[in-house]
Amino acid sequence: MQQLRRDPILGRWIIVQDEKQISPNDYIEQSVGAKQIGKFCPFCVGNEAKSPPDIFVDKTPGAEQSWNLRVIANKFPALRIEGDLDRQGIGIYDQMNGIGAHEVIIETPDHQKDIADLSTEEAAKIIFAYKQRFLDLKQDSRFQYILIFKNHGQSAGASLEHSHSQLIALPIVPKKIKEALRGAEKYYGFKERCVYCDIIDQELEAQERMICENENFLAFSPFAACTPFEIWILPKKHCSHFYLISEDLLYDFSAILKDVLWRLKKILTDPPFNFIINTAPIQHEQELGFYHWHMQILPKLTRAAGFEWGTGFYINPSPPEQTAKLLREVV
């Protein structure tokens, strides 16, 4: 029987279908496929002149390799960094000029590698770069929210195959974030507890949706997963701001991220996916009791259609309990 499951924060409903067991092989036609060899790539070592200059770079002193990781401005930005904010009404409509920052984190000099293939130390350089860029951009008073995300594979929106993630700083707090804050605050108002902390307790207790954990983080498939194999990674200790991540936590986060991406890559033969770091808006300088930063990994295995557009519902053909079990058992 189909179930309707409610997202405990956003309040949207998901239809989870558990009538037929779907095998990971049913999704494999979505695989990203082998990377092209020999084709020009602007993110590869030696081609630095073909991309914007470094905003941030990680180098090993004395190493032969010229860099381990680079952050550059996006050559085709969704928003422009130059200018002042200008809000304007056009009759009943509202518009603003498109001010923002749009950066690209080139995660590795190796064209053939993804985060799943890196060492934990190499993955930690990526998370460190996210934190550094976040700390820098949050000083710009024009910005209210910073989103870090990754598109992996063409059908998940990646236009280049060399492993990279992106950062966008926005002059407003986006609707989706406001909704999550509102949902979490409502729960807090009722229970005087963080909803994410309660989710962590319940998932660790129930175990059926758990994938893996380490000292400071856990990874599970959420109760109201909106796509097959959706994964959440949360710090076990309450914290609303990603950028407050300490050196210890940064290492543990990198380890669990690399681990779950490796499991996904194994079981679904390198699926397209998006990941997002959900964190509190930057104008809240203080820790928020009701919000808890977390990463959301969304494999791109199904297509949103008229029903999803019309309702905001999602249909998930793979119950998270089944997919968590499969991900737990990957060796």
Place this chain on the structure above:
Amino acid sequence: MQQLRRDPILGRWIIVQDEKQISPNDYIEQSVGAKQIGKFCPFCVGNEAKSPPDIFVDKTPGAEQSWNLRVIANKFPALRIEGDLDRQGIGIYDQMNGIGAHEVIIETPDHQKDIADLSTEEAAKIIFAYKQRFLDLKQDSRFQYILIFKNHGQSAGASLEHSHSQLIALPIVPKKIKEALRGAEKYYGFKERCVYCDIIDQELEAQERMICENENFLAFSPFAACTPFEIWILPKKHCSHFYLISEDLLYDFSAILKDVLWRLKKILTDPPFNFIINTAPIQHEQELGFYHWHMQILPKLTRAAGFEWGTGFYINPSPPEQTAKLLREVV
């Protein structure tokens, strides 16, 4: 320069890029392509036994053709019609059993035709069938919302190419509808006018986003279009419930729908698209002053990626003023 435009009802922001003029040809690789000839189709005349029995059928008395339009239960329903509603808590989570209706409207017996190719009389049969099924299902007290939608082309979620639309009756009012109602009610509370009526006035006055109109309906590309070539069709006279459509209006609606789908098909060489009828929830028996039913047509020409997932923003590379002009000029 990019612009940020605010959706006047949902409050979400859209990034509209107008730096380079995108030609319709840039989207043509998305085309649905020619229909297959000779392959078995369960929706074709003669194969009725291979699909569920008729719930509703349109026949011309004495005609050779056995039917003009059929409505059947979906063979693979997202929700099941049998059973009682049952809400349940699982720790902090909430679930419901998946009760609902899921029907398919087979729009024409002709495998080669789409709505764009039909006569207005034939298209009117489709809208009439929507209304009849709506009136029937709204009597079921388990349902709170009825969504009518169409997926055209595989990348827009259609699993069969024979022209059809779908109806889903839901036991709850979906989040997206609640948000639209809330946004429209807030505007009404401030202005004491329907926001959609104000949009109609402004679009008819400005003309730059208009596509076409007839006595009772207008079609335009909305100010904060979230996809290239997004189109809205609204009745000029205020009405919150689609199912209250009169015979005259039904004919005019069919004429304008067929017209805009034909323009889209011409200019984008048969693009994949979704359409949705947005209407008031069925438990509101009375006309709502603040809500206005309308159809939204969303061509599937861009891909939502990490940024859209993370923020609820959309990036639209084609300003609606440009696409409306192109659609106006189709001959």
